[in-house]
Every structure is written in structure tokens, then in C-alpha cells.
Amino acid sequence: GESVGLHLPTLSVQEGDNSIINCAYSNSASDYFIWYKQESGKGPQFIIDIRSNMDKRQGQRVTVLLNKTVKHLSLQIAATQPGDSAVYFCAENSKTSYDKVIFGPGTSLSVIP
């Protein structure tokens, strides 16, 4: 079946270190992937996206990598800061069901000062 999942439910990193959050997907028809950040008491917020015709996309301190061969997505956060502490969700859309987004279960990132 179709699913989007995260390898690590929790992640603790030292302030200033880089963070890597992983996501696996099983639907080979998926062609658009999004990372969202959800801070405590707030709704998810868009961070970065990537389409299936790309392998890598960079934003400010964040990079998303897409490996279509193994159906794997990762979010890298450079120089992690306390304000990065949140739950991170990957999400995917596919051409066959573009009106529905499938979310992963989320990874909780804690930054140790």
C-alpha cells in the first residue's frame, strides 16, 4: 500500500551540530515531497519541497535530498539552533492522487543547548 514513514521518531542534537531527519516512501508514483515543521502548540508550517525530477534542493540552512532509487527522502538542518526544536513531517503527493497529501508520522527534534 501507499505509505510515508520516518525512520527515527525522536532525535536529539547538540546546538550547532547538523541534523538529519529521514523519511521513506513506498509509492513509486509520488512526484512531489514536502517537509513541514510543527512547533509546540502550532500548526505545521512549510519548510521546503522537492519534485521528483530533482535530487537535491537547498534553502536557508535546510537541504532536502531525494533518492528515488531507494524511495528515501531526508531533511538536513545545518548548525541546528534551539528554535529548530519541533516535530518534522514529510509529506508526499502523487500524480494519481494529487488532491490528497499523505503525511509521515513525524520526528521530534530536540536541540540541546
Place this chain on the structure above:
Amino acid sequence: EAQVTQNPRYLITVTGKKLTVTCSQNMNHEYMSWYRQDPGLGLRQIYYSMNVEVTDKGDVPEGYKVSRKEKRNFPLILESPSPNQTSLYFCASSLNPGEKLFFGSGTQLSVL
């Protein structure tokens, strides 16, 4: 400011008492959707709407209703709430289906 506004933020009710959670967006988005978020289950889609007067079931539609009479509003209706509908609810919108979503701040519902 571009935003999705949900109300109320918190709601405590009793079994069987009809309630409505409102959602409004000011970005002229075509697509709107409701999700519930439960520990260990992540975000699950309840209903979505591709445009005015067009709504469709998501993954967990039982016990919920929606309407889309105007482009900006997408209320979630619980005709007869039950305790298993206790959850954190999010409304979201996007310019078009399949694009990045903008989420509201959430509504924490408790059904006693």
C-alpha cells in the same frame, strides 16, 4: 496577513451535542482540507474541497460533515460528537490541489 484562521482554539463538549469548527482563509485558495492529529497516528485527512460546492471524503470521514458554500470558508461539523472524536484538528489550504499547504493554528476538541 495571509493566514488560515480556525475557531475556536479549544472546545470541550459532551457526547451528542452538535458543534461546528470554523475555518477561513484569506489567500483565495482553491483547495481546503481538514485533518485530525492523534498521538502515534500523525495527520489524517477527514474531508477536502477542491473548489466551491465540491467536497470529498478523506481517510477518516465518519462522523463529520463539511460544506464549501464560499471559497474562503470550510467549516467542519460534528452532528453528534463522540469521545473518539477527541483530537487536535487542523484546517489547511493551498492555492491548488497538490501544492504546499498552509495550516491553521489548530482546534483542540474534547468530547466528554
